[in-house]
Amino acid sequence: GENVEQHPSTLSVQEGDSAVIKCTYSDSASNYFPWYKQELGKGPQLIIDIRSNVGEKKDQRIAVTLNKTAKHFSLHITETQPEDSAVYFCAASGGGKLIFGQGTELSVKP
Amino acid sequence: ETGVTQTPRHLVMGMTNKKSLKCEQHLGHNAMYWYKQSAKKPLELMFVYNFKEQTENNSVPSRFSPECPNSSHLFLHLHTLQPEDSALYLCASSLPSGGLHEQFFGPGTRLTVL
Numbered sequence: 607g608e609n610v611e612q613h614p615s616t617l618s619v620q621e622g623d624s625a626v627i628k629c630t631y632s633d634s635a636s637n638y639f640p641w642y643k644q645e646l647g648k649g650p651q652l653i654i655d656i657r658s659n660v661g662e663k664k665d666q667r668i669a670v671t672l673n674k675t676a677k678h679f680s681l682h683i684t685e686t687q688p689e690d691s692a693v694y695f696c697a698a699s700g701g702g703k704l705i706f707g708q709g710t711e712l713s714v715k716p
Numbered sequence: 717e718t719g720v721t722q723t724p725r726h727l728v729m730g731m732t733n734k735k736s737l738k739c740e741q742h743l744g745h746n747a748m749y750w751y752k753q754s755a756k757k758p759l760e761l762m763f764v765y766n767f768k769e770q771t772e773n774n775s776v777p778s779r780f781s782p783e784c785p786n787s788s789h790l791f792l793h794l795h796t797l798q799p800e801d802s803a804l805y806l807c808a809s810s811l812p813s814g815g816l817h818e819q820f821f822g823p824g825t826r827l828t829v830l
Contacts, residue, residue: 637816642821649720649806649822650759650806650821651718652818652820655818695758695759699816703761703764705761706758706759707758708756708757
């Protein structure tokens, strides 16, 4: 079955810097890769997703890149702000079942 | 608000108790999910329902019993739990699973088993 590895587990950046979180997956049939943000006391919320027919997608300060050959995808956050502090999860899906990474706790210091 | 509500938000129970978690979605979705979130571990899928039918049971112990009376409501019945079952239990919903659809999560129920 699918296995998703996420790195790093914790990430601390200064406000205004960029943050990058990386994930690898094992099942070459996976074709949907969402990223979720989980704030304290809340459930995960989708922030961006990418499908396998696209290599890159951007939404304001957030971008995701996908390398299907290498089976890895990354989340890029530019101009980080304190409100970006949260736990971020990547996931991969090949048939409606999402397999999540272990999560990255991002801390943005003012 | 995501349109998915869960009650109760916090629950403390003994190993011999019976309790139920409730999830309700107001998004018109047809698929509902239960996940377990433990500290330092990935979200673990427990059950999937599509159009009220269970389509996935991810080798979950029988002390967890799901129920989906309609497409808007999902329950997780708990009995004779173990301390290691303490975790955050998340409910989610989406358009029918099997496609590439966003899952909307509720805030979760924080369960502590004494």
